[in-house]
Amino acid sequence: DMGRDRAIVLCGxxxxxxxxxxxxxGFQLWSLPARxxxxxxxxxxxxxxxxxxxxxxxxCKRGWADNQRLxxxxxxASLIPFVxxxxxxxxxxxxxxxxxxxxxxxxxxxxxxxxxATSVMMLFPQIAGxxxxxxxxxxxxxxxxxxxxxxxxxxxxxxxY
Numbered sequence: 001d002m003g004r005d006r007a008i009v010l011c012g013x014x015x016x017x018x019x020x021x022x023x024x025x026g027f028q029l030w031s032l033p034a035r036x037x038x039x040x041x042x043x044x045x046x047x048x049x050x051x052x053x054x055x056x057x058x059x060c061k062r063g064w065a066d067n068q069r070l071x072x073x074x075x076x077a078s079l080i081p082f083v084x085x086x087x088x089x090x091x092x093x094x095x096x097x098x099x100x101x102x103x104x105x106x107x108x109x110x111x112x113x114x115x116x117a118t119s120v121m122m123l124f125p126q127i128a129g130x131x132x133x134x135x136x137x138x139x140x141x142x143x144x145x146x147x148x149x150x151x152x153x154x155x156x157x158x159x160x161y
Contacts (some may be wrong), residue, residue: 004057004060006060006070007059007061010060011057014049014053014091017041018049023042023089024042027042027089032081036078036079036080039088040074040091040093042089043091044089044090052090052091062102064099064101064102065098070094073094073095073097073098076093076097076138076139077093080131083134084130086128086130087128092132093131093132093134093135096133096135096139097135097136097139100139100143101142101143104144104147114136118133118136121133
């Protein structure tokens with residue numbers, strides 16, 4: 001299965017980076033652009049890595065992480081440090097963008113649980129809830145705009161035939 005294979009490869013890359021270097025010494029002193037495109041690959045500890053890996057596995061298993069969504073999520077998550085200046089490491093902003101991109105396939109109950117969990121996380125500064133919330137919201141906005149564009153395209157195609 002393509003989603004499972006993608007999850008295995010990405011989890012393997014994240015684990016290899018964690019095992020090889022953890023968080024590089026002086027990482028917070030790197031330039032903002034350098035931190036912005038690399039922070040996703042560094043994790044605070046093994047539990048952080050496992051939690052991100054498990055969530056990535058679940059997202060890939062559901063088919064929410066094709067190449068286009070992964071690239072979009074990486075780009076969006078790489079822009080977050082330019083608007084949120086707190087310390088961040090980990091793959092979770094990418095996971096939240098991916099989740100936001102898939103949000104219209106959620107049931108109301110699942111959506112409520114997601115929003116509640118994200119809101120509660122914002123109460124814990126060590127979890128970096130604000131960037132997670134930003135990532136989720138941007139993913140939802142992109143999904144909404146994409147959905148509107150698809151409907152508009154469908155309406156245009158229907159009108160021309």
